[in-house]
Amino acid sequence: xxxxxxxxxxxxxxxxxxxxxxxxxxxxxxxxxxxxxxxxxxxxxxxxxxxxxxxxxxxxxxxxxxxxxxxxxxxxxxxxxxxxxxxxxxxxxxxxxxxxxxxxxxxxxxxxxxxxxxxxxxxxxxxxxxxxxxxxxxxxxxxxxxxxxxxxxxxxxxxxxxxxxxxxxxxxxxxxxxxxxxxxxxxxxxxxxxxxxxxxxxxxxxxxxxxxxxxxxxxxxxxxxxxxxxxxxxxxxxxxxxxxxxxxxxxxxxxxxxxxxxxxxxxxxxxxxxxxxxxxxxxxxxxxxxxxxxxxxxxxxxxxxxxxxxxxxxxxxxxxxxxxxxxxxxxxxxxxxxxxxxxxxxxxxxxxxxxxxxxxxxxxxxxxxxxxxxxxxxxxxxxxxxxxxxxxxxxxxxxxxxxxxxxxxxxxxxxxxxxxxxxxxxxxxxxxxxxxxxxxxxxxxxxxxxxxxxxxxxxxxxxxxxxxxxxxxxxxxxxxxxxxxxxxxxxxxxxxxxxxxxxxxxxxxxxxxxxxxxxxxxxxxxxxxxxxxxxxxxxxxxxxxxxxxxxxxxxxxxxxxxxxxxxxxxxxxxxxxxxxxxxxxxxxxxxxxxxxxxxxxxxxxxxxxxxxxxxxxxxxxxxxxxxxxxxxxxxxxxxxxxxxxxxxxxxxxxxxxxxxxxxxxxxxxxxxxxxxxxxxxxxxxxxxxxxxxxxxxxxxxxxxxxxxxxxxxxxxxxxxxxxxxxxxxxxxxxxxxxxxxxxxxxxxxxxxxxxxxxxxxxxxxxxxxxxxxxxxxxxxxxxxxxxxxxxxxxxxxxxxxxxxxxxxx
Numbered sequence: 001x002x003x004x005x006x007x008x009x010x011x012x013x014x015x016x017x018x019x020x021x022x023x024x025x026x027x028x029x030x031x032x033x034x035x036x037x038x039x040x041x042x043x044x045x046x047x048x049x050x051x052x053x054x055x056x057x058x059x060x061x062x063x064x065x066x067x068x069x070x071x072x073x074x075x076x077x078x079x080x081x082x083x084x085x086x087x088x089x090x091x092x093x094x095x096x097x098x099x100x101x102x103x104x105x106x107x108x109x110x111x112x113x114x115x116x117x118x119x120x121x122x123x124x125x126x127x128x129x130x131x132x133x134x135x136x137x138x139x140x141x142x143x144x145x146x147x148x149x150x151x152x153x154x155x156x157x158x159x160x161x162x163x164x165x166x167x168x169x170x171x172x173x174x175x176x177x178x179x180x181x182x183x184x185x186x187x188x189x190x191x192x193x194x195x196x197x198x199x200x201x202x203x204x205x206x207x208x209x210x211x212x213x214x215x216x217x218x219x220x221x222x223x224x225x226x227x228x229x230x231x232x233x234x235x236x237x238x239x240x241x242x243x244x245x246x247x248x249x250x251x252x253x254x255x256x257x258x259x260x261x262x263x264x265x266x267x268x269x270x271x272x273x274x275x276x277x278x279x280x281x282x283x284x285x286x287x288x289x290x291x292x293x294x295x296x297x298x299x300x301x302x303x304x305x306x307x308x309x310x311x312x313x314x315x316x317x318x319x320x321x322x323x324x325x326x327x328x329x330x331x332x333x334x335x336x337x338x339x340x341x342x343x344x345x346x347x348x349x350x351x352x353x354x355x356x357x358x359x360x361x362x363x364x365x366x367x368x369x370x371x372x373x374x375x376x377x378x379x380x381x382x383x384x385x386x387x388x389x390x391x392x393x394x395x396x397x398x399x400x401x402x403x404x405x406x407x408x409x410x411x412x413x414x415x416x417x418x419x420x421x422x423x424x425x426x427x428x429x430x431x432x433x434x435x436x437x438x439x440x441x442x443x444x445x446x447x448x449x450x451x452x453x454x455x456x457x458x459x460x461x462x463x464x465x466x467x468x469x470x471x472x473x474x475x476x477x478x479x480x481x482x483x484x485x486x487x488x489x490x491x492x493x494x495x496x497x498x499x500x501x502x503x504x505x506x507x508x509x510x511x512x513x514x515x516x517x518x519x520x521x522x523x524x525x526x527x528x529x530x531x532x533x534x535x536x537x538x539x540x541x542x543x544x545x546x547x548x549x550x551x552x553x554x555x556x557x558x559x560x561x562x563x564x565x566x567x568x569x570x571x572x573x574x575x576x577x578x579x580x581x582x583x584x585x586x587x588x589x590x591x592x593x594x595x596x597x598x599x600x601x602x603x604x605x606x607x608x609x610x611x612x613x614x615x616x617x618x619x620x621x622x623x624x625x626x627x628x629x630x631x632x633x634x635x636x637x638x639x640x641x642x643x644x645x646x647x648x649x650x651x652x653x654x655x656x657x658x659x660x661x662x663x664x665x666x667x668x669x670x671x672x673x674x675x676x677x678x679x680x681x682x683x684x685x686x687x688x689x690x691x692x693x694x695x696x697x698x699x700x701x702x703x704x705x706x707x708x709x710x711x712x713x714x715x716x717x718x719x720x721x722x723x724x725x726x727x728x729x730x731x732x733x734x735x736x737x738x739x740x741x742x743x744x745x746x747x748x749x750x751x752x753x754x755x756x757x758x759x760x761x762x763x764x765x766x767x768x769x770x771x772x773x774x775x776x777x778x779x780x781x782x783x784x785x786x787x788x789x790x791x792x793x794x795x796x797x798x799x800x801x802x803x804x805x806x807x808x809x
Contacts, residue, residue, distance in 0.1 A: 003093060004093035004157075005090050005093070005155045005156060005157055006155060007155055008152060008153050008154065008155050009021050009152050009155070010022070010152060010195070011152050011159045011160075011195060011196055011197055012197075013197060013211065013233065013234050014232075014234065015231060015232050015233065015234065016234060016271075016273060016334065016338070017234045017273035017274070017334055018159065018160070018197070018234055018236075018273065018274060020159070023334075024273065024334040024335070025273070025330075025334070026268075026273055026326060026327065026330045026333055026334055027055060027056045027095065027273065027274045027275070028053060028054055028055055028056065028275055028323050028326065028327070029054065029055075029056035029057065029058045029095075029097055029238075029274065029275065029276035029277070029280075030049045030052070030054040030056070030057060030058065030276065030277050030279075030280025030281070030304070031057075031058045031059060031239075031276060031277060031278045031279045031280055031281075032045055032046070032049065032057055032058075032059060032279070032280055032281045032283075033059055033060060033062075033106065033279070033282075033283060033299075034059055034079055034081075034082060034085040035062055035065055035079040035080065035286075035289065036079075036281075036282065036283030036284055036285060036286075036299055037079070037281070037283045037284070037309065037761070038078070038079055038761040038763050038764070039078065039079060039081060039084060039085075039763070040689055040761070040762065040763035041309055041689065041761065041763075042084075042085055042088050043088055044309055044689060044690050045281050045305060045309050046088055046089060046092050046094060047092060048305055048309070048311065048316075049094070049280055049281070049304075049305070050092055050093075050094060051320070052280075052304055052305075052311075052316055052319065052320040052323065053319070053320050053322070053323020053324050053326075053327060054094070054280060054323065055093075055094060055095060055327070056094060056095040056096070056097055056159075056274075056276070057089050057094050057095070057096050057097070058096075058097040058099065058238070058276045058278075059085070059096075059097075059098065059099065060099045060100075060101060060104040060106050060108075060112065060165075061082065061098060061099065061100045061101060061102065061104070061112075061143050062104060062106075062108060062112045062289075063101065063102040063104075063112045063113060063114055063117075063139055064108075064109065064110060064112055064113060064114040064115070065079075065080050065112075065289070066080055066082070066139075066142075066143075067114055067139060067142075068114060069116070070114070070116050070117075073142060075146050082143075082146065082147075083146060083147075083149075083150075086098075086147070086150045086156070086157065086158065087150075089157050090150065090156060090157040094157060095157050095158075095159050095160075096150070096156075096157040096158045096159065096160075097158075097159070097160035097161075097162070097238075097276065098143075098147060098158050098160070098161050098162070098196075099161075099162035099165065100140055100143050100144075100161060100162060100163060101162070101163075101164065101165050102136055102139050102140060102143075103125075103126055103164060103165050104165055105165055105166060105574050105575050106291070106574060107245045107285070107290065107291050107292065107295045107299065107574050108285070108289055108290070108291045108574055109288065109289050109290060109291045109469075109571050109572050109574070110291065110469075110572040110573070110574065110579070111291065111573070111574040111575060111579065112574075113125065113579065115464065115468060115469040115572070116468070117132075117135060117580075118464075118579065118580040118582070119465065119468075120135070123135075123580055124578070124580055125578070125579045125580045126164075126167070126170065126174070126181070126577075126579070127174040127177045127178055127181050128174075128177040128178070128180040128181040128184060129177075129181075133181075133184065137188060140163070140188075144161075144192065144194070151194060151195045151196050152195040152196060153195035158196050159196055159197065160196060160197055160198075160199060161189070161194070161196050161197070161198050161199070162198070162199055162200065162201065162238075163185050163188070163189050163198055163199075163200060163210065164182070164185055164200055164203070165201065166201055166202040166215065167181075167182060167200065167202070167203055168202045168203050168204035168205075169202060169575070170575075170576075170577040171203075171204065171205070173577035173578065174577070179205055182200075182203060182205060182207045183207060183208070185200070185207060185210075186207040186208040186209045186210055187208070187209070189209055189210065190208065190209035197211060198210045198211070199211040199212070199213050199236065199238070200212060200213070201213045201214070201215050201238045201239065202214065202215050206229075211230075211233050211234065211236060212226075212229070212230050212233060213236040213237065213238040213274075214226060214236070214237055214238070215237070215238055215239035215240075215241075215278070216237075216239070216240075216241075217240070217241055217255075217263060217739070217740050218263045218266070218267075218739070218740075219237045219240070219263075219267055219272070220263075220266040220267050220269070220270045220272075223235060223267075223270045223271065223272070227271075234273050234274060235267075235270070235271055235272045235273060235274070236272070236273070236274035237267055237272055237274060237275045237276065238274070238276050238278075239276060239278035240260075240263060240264065240267075240275060240276065240277050240278065241255070241278055241301075242255050242260050242277050242278075242279070242280075242301065242302055242303055242304065242315065243255050243279075243282075243300070243301040243302025243303060243742070244301070244302075244742035245295055245296075245299065245301065246295070246296045246298070246300075246754060246755075247292060247294045247295055247296065247754070248294050248295075248296055248570070248718040248720045248754045248755065249294070249720045249721070249722060249723060249754055250722055250723075250747070250754055251722040251724075251747035251748060251749040251750045251752075251754070252300075252302070252722075252747060252748050252749045252754070253302060253742035253746065253747055254302045254734070254746045254747070254748055255302055255740055255742070255746060256734060256735075256736035256746065257314050257315040257318040257319065257413060257736075258318070258388075258389070258410055258411045258412075258413065258736035258737075259388070259736045259737075259740050260277075260315060260318075260319060261318055261319055261322050261390075261410035262388060262389060262390055262410040262411070262736075264319070264322060265322060265364060265366075265390040265392060265410050266364075266366055266368075266390060268326055268333065268364075269351040269364035269366060269390065270338075270341075270351070271338035273333075273334065277303070277304065277319075279299070279301045279303045280303055280304050280305060281303055281304070281305035281306075281309065282298075282299040282300045282301030282302075282303045282307060283299050283307060284297060284298060284299060284307055284714075284715065284759045284761075285297055285298075285299045285715060286712075286713060286714060286715050287713040287714075287715055288472065288571070288713070288715075288716070289571075289715075290570070290571040290715065290716065291571045291572060291573060291574030292570060292571040292573065292574065293504070293505045293569065293570040293571045293572070293573065294505060294570045294571070294718075295570075295571060296718075296754055296755045297714070297715035297716055297717065297755060297758060297759075298755050298757075298758075298759070302315070303315075304316040304319055304320075306423055306793075307759055308423070308694035308696075308759060308793040309694065310423045310694070310793060310795065311423075312423065313421065313422050313423070314413045317414075318413050318414075321408055321414065322392075322408065322410070325392055325407050325408060329353075329362045329394075332353050332354050332360055332361065332362050333353055333362065336353045336354045339351045339352050339353060344365075344376050344378065345374055345376060346369070347367060347368045347369040347374075348365070348366065348367050348368075348369070348374045348376060348385070349365075349366050350363060350364065350365050350366070350378065351363070351364040351366070352364075352395075354395065355395070356379060356395050357395065357396075357397060357398065357399075358395055358397060359394060359395055359396060359397050359402060360395070361394070361395030362392065362393070362394060362395070363378075363379075363392070363393040363394075363395060363404070364390055364391070364392055364393075365378065365383060365385055365390065365391040365393065366390045367385040367386070367387060367388065367389055367390070367391075368388065369387055369388065370387055370388045370737040370738035370739075371387055371737070372387055373385060373386050373387050374387075379393075379395070379396065379404050380398070381403065381404055383406075385409070386409060386411040386412065387411070387737050388411065388736065388737035388738060389409050389410045389411035389412075390409070390410045391406060391408075391409045391410075392406075392407045392408050392409075392410075393405065393406055393407060394407055411736065411737075421795030421796055421797050422795065422796060422797070422799060422800065423793055423794070423795055424793075424794060424795075424796050424799040424800075424803055424804065424805040425696065425698070425757055425791045425792070425793060425794075425804055425805065426693075426791060426792045426793075426794045426796075426804070426805040427698065427789050427790075427791050427792075427804065428679060428695075428789070428790045428791060428792060429679070430789065432676050432677050432678065432679055432790060433674060433675075433676045433788075433789075433790070434674065434675040434676065434677070434772065435674075435786075437673070437674045437675040437772075438628065438663050438672070438673075438674045438785065438786070439626035439627060439628040439663070439672070439673050439674070440626070440627050440628075440663050440664060440670055440671060440672050440673075441610065441615060441624065441625065441626055441627065441670070441671040442664075442667075442669065442670055442671075443608055443609060443610050443669040443670060443671060443778070444609060444669075445475075445510050445513040445564050445566075445669065446475050446477050446564060446603070446605045447477070447562065448477050448478060448479045448562050448603055449603075454603045454604070454605070455603065455604040455605075455606070456601065456602070456603050456604075457601075457602055457603075457604065458599055458601060458602075459598050459599050459602060460476045460585065460586035460587075460590065460598070460602050460604075461585070461602075461604060462583040462584065462585050462587060463567055463569065463583070463584045463585025463586075464572070464582070464583055464584050464585070465583065466585070466604060466606060467606050467607070469569075469572065470606075470607065471606060471607035471608070471611055472568050472569040472570070472706070472716070473566060473567070473568055473569075473606075473607055473608050473611070474566075474567050474585060474604060474605065474606055474607070475564060475565070475566055475567075475604065475605035476564075476565040476567065476585075476586050476602055476603075476604060477562065477563070477564050477565075477602065477603045477604070477605065478562075478563050478597070478600055478601060478602045478603070479560050479561065479562055479563070479600075480560070480561050480563055480592055480597060480600070481558050481559070481560055482496075482531070482558065482559045482561065483557075483558055484557035484558065484559065495528075496528075496529040496531055496592060496593055497526055497527065497528055497529065497592075497593055498516075498526070498527040498528075498529055498563075498590070498591070498592055499524060499525070499526055499527075499589075499590070499591040499592075500519075500524070500525040500527065500565075500586060500588070500590055501523065501524050501525075501587075501588025501589045501590070501591075502523060502587040502588030503521045503522070503525055503567070503585070503586050503587065503588065504520075504521020504522065504567075504584055504585075505520070505521045505567075505568065505569055505570040505571075505584065506518070506519070506520055506521060506567075506568045506570060506704075507519050507521065507525070507565055507566060507567050507568060508565070508566045508568070508668065508669075508780065508781070509527045509529075509563075509564075509565050509566075510563075510564040510565075510566070511529055511530075511531060511561050511562065511563055511564070512532070512561055512562050513562075513564070514530075514532075515668055516528070516529050516530060518781055523588075529592075531559075531561055533559060565586060566669075566780075567584075567585050567586060568780060569584060570716065570718075571716075572584070608778070610671050610778060615671045615673075615776060615778070616706075616708040616711060616713070616776045616778075617711045618710060618711055618774040618776075619711070621673070621774075626673065628663075663785065663786070665782075665783070665784040665785070665786070666782040666783070666784065667779075667782055668779065668780055668781045668782045669779075669780065670778075670779050671776065671777070671778050671779075672775075672776070672777045672779065672785040673774060673775065673776045673777075674774075674775055674785065674788075675772040675773060675774055675775070676772065676773050676775065676790055677771065677772050677773070678695075678765060678766075678767055678773070678790075680769075681693075682762075682765075682767045683767060683768060683769045684767075685767050685768060689762050689763070692762060693792035693793060693794050694759070694762065694792070694793040695760050695762065695765070695790055695791065695792055695793070696757040696758055696759050696760055696790075696791050696792075696793065697709075697714070697757065697758045697760060697775065697788060697789075697790060697791075698756060698757055698788065698789040698790075698791050699717050699719060699756065699757075699758055699783075699788060700719060700753065700756050700787060701783055701784040701785065701786070701787025701788060702717060702719055702777065702779060702783030702784070702785065702787075702788065703718075703719055703779060703780070703781040703782055703783045704716075704717065704718045704719070704720070704779070704780045704781050705717060705777055705778045705779045705780045705781075705783075706777070706778045707758060707775065707776070707777045707778075708775070708776045708777075709760050709764055709765065709773060709774070709775055709776075710764060710765065710766065710773055710774055711774075712761075712764045714758050714759065714760065715758065717755070717758055717777075718754070718755070719753040719754075719755075719756065719783075720753065720754055721751060721752065721753060721754075722747075722749050722750050722751065722752055722753070722754045723750070724750050725743060725744075725747075727743055727744055729741075729743075729744040730743065730744045730745070730747075731744065731745055732747075732750075733745060733746075734746050734748075757791060760790075775788070
């Protein structure tokens with residue numbers, strides 16, 4: 001039972017702080033996105049946040065999660081259960097800052113907008129457009145209605161609400177209509193007359209009825225201008241980024257704990273009263289919710305609680321130490337005037353809260369020099385202040401011979417024999433995998449045909465409007481005709497090049513079902529084609545009629561090839577102006593050598609056969625022709641590759657002695673399935689998740705695709721190697737000092753896969769002794785599922801953070 005929210009209360013603000021029942025409050029917030037974890041994880045995440053010194057939980061509300069179909073809402077199913085998440089916050093005496101948006105960015109698919117929204121006639125998103133305003137207000141009103149039991153006048157935890165999100169980043173693109181839109185938002189939220197307060201972040205023109213807030217890696221340097229612009233408002237920092245999102249093909253961004261603490265301490269020293277980490281727990285972007293495009297499924301963000309919900313050493317403990325000090329001195333900070341900076345030296349200043357001659361004072365000595373430590377005499381004591389750091393000091397009382405006390409320095413991380421363990425991955429025994437359960441199904445490449453269910457168009461259509469974003473995959477299929485005289489002089493190796501213009505995100509090109517190229521999208525993609533003319537000519541000589549070569553009335557021979565292009569989305573963009581204009585797919589012209597083949601007629605297949613027939617759903621497996629062969633079986637004639645003899649029989653007995661079946665490997669467009677059983681420690685279903693190690697799949701042996709466990713979509717996987725940046729400023733060091741930039745420093749994991757491990761929430765697995773768990777993968781390019789392993793996320797004193805742990809518990 002909550003004690004903080006036992007009675008209704010008021011929320012107001014002054015120039016100093018948000019006030020609860022008239023008393024200024026120091027609010028230390030952490031962002032936790034409820035759909036990036038599972039309901040079974042929420043209690044532990046929230047409890048650990050509170051133990052880490054967080055007193056406010058900040059989260060977005062995701063429109064496309066809650067209204068996937070226009071007019072059909074879901075606020076109750078699984079991770080969409082927003083009321084339950086808010087109730088848990090209330091039970092733990094945590095305030096809530098609810099960022100409704102409904103545009104949220106968040107590296108979330110389409111910035112949180114449902115895709116149906118962009119297809120409404122005449123709509124313009126995020127501007128003064130009547131259609132958009134009507135839809136936006138309808139959804140915001142729905143969220144407000146759902147949240148009413150949790151507002152202050154109902155003794156609930158929601159004290160803050162956000163409308164829009166970082167609109168200043170794009171408002172310039174909309175000109176006058178952008179200004180009018182922002183002002184309309186202010187009128188809209190004011191008319192609701194709610195007991196919680198509204199704010200807008202990164203809003204660069206004045207909007208009535210909202211508090212203006214800032215977002216960045218550091219915000220103390222904004223303070224003076226912010227105070228001049230909004231003299232009556234509290235100084236609120238709503239996004240402090242302790243890391244940065246990661247894309248496939250990038251090394252992981254990290255931000256040192258010392259720098260995080262420095263930024264927070266400086267903000268509070270300057271007079272900030274609200275601070276929020278974006279993120280505190282990043283979590284996992286399951287299923288197809290990832291935006292970008294190409295953002296990793298992991299949304300770890302180098303946060304205080306890692307993707308799996310474990311305390312991140314040393315960041316969690318270092319920031320907890322800072323939070324505990326600030327909250328202990330909350331009255332000193334909130335009830336004393338904001339001090340004027342006292343300049344002690346170049347790049348060294350002091351902020352003193354309270355009477356310096358009293359133990360009820362708090363002093364911040366701020367050294368912003370990233371290269372040099374400082375030594376200064378202050379309050380009759382000589383202080384050594386490391387570079388790029390802040391010393392937080394409790395005042396002394398000389399009359400009582402009580403000297404001032406150093407409470408912490410942001411650059412110094414406490415270490416002891418009891419230092420917390422680092423979180424690493426530890427492989428579970430391979431014996432938990434049922435090697436006899438391996439099976440596979442090929443995903444067919446579509447033919448060009450006259451079947452009535454085909455979508456036929458003069459030119460390749462845009463992908464999103466065709467698929468309605470119900471799938472990552474869409475096939476573009478056409479037939480190209482090549483005159484025999486183009487090849488008669490050198491029919492063994494004629495050169496043909498396919499040019500695709502304005503195409504993305506990732507594609508695979510086939511000719512007659514044979515892969516030609518895998519490519520990233522771009523303004524122009526060149527694909528050398530390897531066309532098998534020799535077989536076609538030999539077929540004609542043998543009298544085989546395969547409809548692939550024809551004789552025209554003028555006796556000239558022509559050869560017909562089927563061109564099949566599979567376009568694979570990696571998430572819709574989460575930030576851009578004019579989002580309603582965004583499309584994807586094969587948008588530009590298509591050339592075969594110098595011949596424009598854009599308008600020769602195309603057929604489109606939306607999605608995969610395996611998606612439509614539910615290959616990923618274990619309940620359908622009994623009705624599907626999954627293939628499984630014992631180790632002595634011969635190569636099936638349906639596969640035109642010598643994969644078994646080259647890839648399997650040569651190494652199976654040596655590498656995989658438990659494997660009694662053979663499966664195709666290094667083959668694209670293939671579905672795999674297998675089963676595993678968790679070890680004994682997971683069999684007691686009365687044990688809570690807090691007492692069990694989180695688990696994941698190690699997909700190092702795979703390449704790119706999607707993965708499901710027990711029918712639940714873990715997300716996209718891609719074992720793309722992280723390359724080094726081309727930015728000449730980039731360096732490998734992990735130095736905490738100096739302005740942080742994720743593109744120039746503190747990245748880890750170069751020359752390794754951007755993401756190797758894929759989180760399996762424990763409430764998605766079957767933990768009983770006799771229960772097996774079904775893994776299904778769709779591999780796009782070619783991998784080896786025999787190398788997949790189930791791993792634990794464990795804590796170990798002996799391992800470095802990026803190592804694989806093989807130590808005994």
